[in-house]
Every structure is written in structure tokens, then in C-alpha cells.
Amino acid sequence: MLRTSGLTKEFGGLTAVDDVDFALAENELCSLIGPNGAGKTTFFNLLTGVLTPTTGSVEVRDGEDGWRDVTDATPYETADLGLHRSYQITNVFPTSTVLENVRVAAQAASGDSAKFWRNAGAFEEHVEEAHAILDRVGLAPEAHTPAESLSHGAKRQLEVAVALAGDPDVLLMDEPNAGVSSESVDEIIDLIEDVATDHAVLLVEHNMDIVMNVSDRVVVLNQGEVIAEGEPQAVRNDPTVQEAYLGGYEAGSLDGERDAESPAGDSSTDPEEGTA
Incomplete structure (x- = not known):
């Protein structure tokens, strides 16, 4: 339903998204995770036409067998082609x-x-x-x-x-749980799972319990690069992911916080994504 090839975005001397090849299948729920400043929101902005990539391409499914290049499309045009988005900040x-x-x-x-x-x-x-x-x-x-x-x-x-x-055919959900009270977390989980029954969903979420419970696949970004992808359990156990992001995560940590001594605590902030 959605794919990128060599997608790269540079801001001056900083490479926020670095040569990312990505594909989202029909009715797949894929979570995109990584430390603050990893490039997640920048990646969303490239997919939806908010930003134009430095190099690389973005394509959406157009009919049964075809693909439409939307690399230079506007947000309105990408939405018209079935690519919709929710935001970190309520809009x-x-x-x-x-x-x-x-x-x-x-x-x-x-x-x-x-x-x-x-x-x-x-x-x-x-x-x-x-x-x-x-x-x-x-x-x-x-x-x-x-x-x-x-x-x-x-x-x-x-x-x-x-x-x-x-x-829409594809829904990009940017931290739908952000700022939600613990009493409402189950409602958000139910909503994500319901939407994923008939849409392809790309989810950015810091709450690792949500990510591990709802995802078909997890992709991990660090410093703009994909460092791992696969089924949730495999990604959770990946030593590279543990070092870069998950730290001391254990199932049941509803706030999704990482161990304070994890290297992720020193990550820089992407100029386009604040604390995403």
C-alpha cells in the first residue's frame, strides 16, 4: 500500500532520515519506534508531502497492480490518494x-x-x-x-x-496515546486494533506495551537509519535495539519509559520532530 526507496532528508549538516527502504502491506499494522530524534516524525512528514526528500522516492498503491509516485506531492494530494494522518498534537x-x-x-x-x-x-x-x-x-x-x-x-x-x-487506504498514527490518562489506554488500544482490521496502519508510539501487543511488525529507527525490523518479539530481543532504545524495558511498563542509563537518554532531537 505504501513504499519508499532510498528515502533521505538532510537539514544542513544533519541527516534526519537516511536511505530508508520501507514497505507497508495491505491491512498490516506496523509500528515505527526509536529514541527521541531518531527521525520518526520527519519520516511521516516525507510520506505525507509536508516535507520534500533530499533524495529517494515515496509511492502509494494505485489500483491492483500499479504504483503512484507521490515524492513531490502536496499533503492534499497524498490525502486524496488515500494516505491520511493523525498528529502528535491534537489538530x-x-x-x-x-x-x-x-x-x-x-x-x-x-x-x-x-x-x-x-x-x-x-x-x-x-x-x-x-x-x-x-x-x-x-x-x-x-x-x-x-x-x-x-x-x-x-x-x-x-x-x-x-x-x-x-x-483512507493507509492511516499514519503519530503517538495516539500521547498525553492520554492511564485509564484511557485500553480505549486507545482497542481503537488502534479496530482501525487496523480494514486499513494499513503505520504507528509511531513510545508505549512499548502497546507496540508489542498490537503490531504485526516493528521497524526501529536510530539516527535516521533503520537498525532492525521484524516481528515484535524478535525486535524486542535484538541486542542492537536493546542498546539503542529499549534499555531496561519489561512488559507491563505502561509509560513506555526506557531505563535511565540507556544510551537512548543521550539522543539528540531532530529539528523537525521535537521530542518524537
Whole structure:
């Protein structure tokens, strides 16, 4: 559904993403992990057209046998081709209702967004789609609540709902658990697993319990390079990954924190991804 070849992004003398070959299969849930500054969010930005790579290519599946080069595509164009994204920082219209946030996204995905002179009530199919998506993500009771009134966890669910509008083929989820209370973690896990039943999902997540429990495959970035990939258990036991990132991780550490003495604690911060 999605693939890259030799994908590289340089910022001055810093190589944030370094010659990455990657492929995401249909209905696969792949997690992208690594220490802060590893290049994960930069990689997401390259996939979705927010950044243009220095070298390399990005392609999305176009039909049964073809591929479309989206290396130089804009974020709007990549979204139109079925590549949608949720963000680390909640990115919704705060004063609009939950329903309106999703309805507008569905309307934009259909190409009706420019018809401003028509009454919004005329787009009944978009309203129906929005209600169905809200039911799926567990926000149906909050349909008429202003988005700014939601809890942080519910705002994360809303952002996923917005990303689902227009029925994308591939969903990139950038730390959907970030800032969510421990009581809401199970809801986020259920949501990720549900979305992955009929979408290809690329997940960035620091909570290693979530990563190890939901992933079909794990890819590890360190200093912009892929240092390991494979099934979760194999990656967890990889000595290179232990040294670069996991440190003292043990199953059940819900905060996903690494051992304080791990070399990952000294990792630098990527200029495009803050603490991702």
C-alpha cells in the first residue's frame, strides 16, 4: 500500500532520515519506534508531502497492480490518494462540534468542500458518514459536544475519526496515546486494533506495551537509519535495539519509559520532530 526507496532528508549538516527502504502491506499494522530524534516524525512528514526528500522516492498503491509516485506531492494530494494522518498534537476545530469536525473532513474528502453556497444540511451523506465514524471510535454520545470540551483522550479519538473520514487506504498514527490518562489506554488500544482490521496502519508510539501487543511488525529507527525490523518479539530481543532504545524495558511498563542509563537518554532531537 505504501513504499519508499532510498528515502533521505538532510537539514544542513544533519541527516534526519537516511536511505530508508520501507514497505507497508495491505491491512498490516506496523509500528515505527526509536529514541527521541531518531527521525520518526520527519519520516511521516516525507510520506505525507509536508516535507520534500533530499533524495529517494515515496509511492502509494494505485489500483491492483500499479504504483503512484507521490515524492513531490502536496499533503492534499497524498490525502486524496488515500494516505491520511493523525498528529502528535491534537489538530481539530475546537469551537465546532465533534460531529462537525468529522462531517467537514468527510465533505472535503469527497470534493464537496468548495460548495460553500449550499446549506451544510444538504450534505446528508456526509453527516451519515460522520455519525458512523463517531460510532466506530466511541464518540457517538459526544456528537454535539464542542471539541474543546472533550477530555484529552477523547480529542485523540476525534483526531482518528477525522483521519478516517473519506475512508483512507493507509492511516499514519503519530503517538495516539500521547498525553492520554492511564485509564484511557485500553480505549486507545482497542481503537488502534479496530482501525487496523480494514486499513494499513503505520504507528509511531513510545508505549512499548502497546507496540508489542498490537503490531504485526516493528521497524526501529536510530539516527535516521533503520537498525532492525521484524516481528515484535524478535525486535524486542535484538541486542542492537536493546542498546539503542529499549534499555531496561519489561512488559507491563505502561509509560513506555526506557531505563535511565540507556544510551537512548543521550539522543539528540531532530529539528523537525521535537521530542518524537
